[in-house]
Amino acid sequence: MKKISKIFVVLLVFVISFANINWSTENANATPAKTYENLYNEAKKHLGKSYTWGGNGPNTFDCSGYTKYVFQNGVGVSIPRTSGGQYSASTKISRSQAKQGDLVFFDYGNGIAHVGIYIGNNQMINAQDNGVMIDNLNNSFWSRYIVGFGRMTNLEEPSKGKETLYAKNDLYILKSGNWNSGTAFTLAKGSAAVIDFDRTQNGFVHVKSGTQEGWYSGAMDPYWSETKIVNDKKREKSGCMQRMIYIY
Structure with missing residues (x-):
């Protein structure tokens, strides 16, 4: 009986070892993700x-x-x-x-x-x-x-998600991802908009501000801010007051 038990244990170890070797081989030969x-x-x-x-x-x-x-x-x-x-x-x-x-x-x-x-x-x-x-x-x-x-192949693209940004200047938001499509609306300086980086047309990204939506060129950095825009007039007034205090 003991002899049978030993044989069973040896066979069990062999099966587990073989399974691990086979699993390792399959993982080593796995096709990399198409990204x-x-x-x-x-x-x-x-x-x-x-x-x-x-x-x-x-x-x-x-x-x-x-x-x-x-x-x-x-x-x-x-x-x-x-x-x-x-x-x-x-x-x-x-x-x-x-x-x-x-x-x-x-x-x-x-x-x-x-x-x-x-x-x-x-x-x-x-x-x-x-x-x-x-x-x-x-x-x-x-x-x-x-x-x-x-x-040659369609590569998977990681999701870039959505982000709320603020217009550094008045921006023309187009009706579609085409320079000749016409203006959907003008986003005023300092206004917030939700940019959907996963929704694109010909290099343009989808923009939504309140109930208005449209498309904007993918060149984001020079024209958008991650933080709220300070009103220039308030800044100028504040600076002027500080200078007056300094003079007196």
Whole structure:
């Protein structure tokens, strides 16, 4: 009886150990989440690495070898090996529609010859002659040869939520995410509005103030404040009173 019990215990330990090994293997091989954060974290790991024509990584790359490696290891998405293949396989989008994680393509005169990963603010991370680095798309060289943008996969975007901000000046809130759509209402200086950063149209964000709502350009920092705006007239009056007290 004791012998049977020992055999049972040994078998039980073996089963549990096997299950743990199998669970660990599955987790080790789990596909990473398809987020821009994961893609960019993988991309920037290789900044400064050398360019080699035909380089597939992880020590050296060429342009399309780099994008393929980053997509595969960053978000578990397999894309074609060449820049031309990636261009053909991508969903073409305009520059105004480009999001972080999209690909940007270049043609020097004989077809698609270079590709990089768009990281926002008119910048891309790419493997070029000087190695893996970040370049500005408005640079005189890159801007001359840019062909367009392509999307290989829809990356998950973390929620940015809503925030109450205050207008630093009178602001024109548009009827839609289009510069030519006309003004929905004017938000007076110092007025509060709820900005919904997850609700966007062509780079515009949704704005609501009381019962009025519309759209505003994504350039928020220079025109909005997180704190209430002090009335200039009150500030000037206060300053004048202080100077008068000082004089007397």
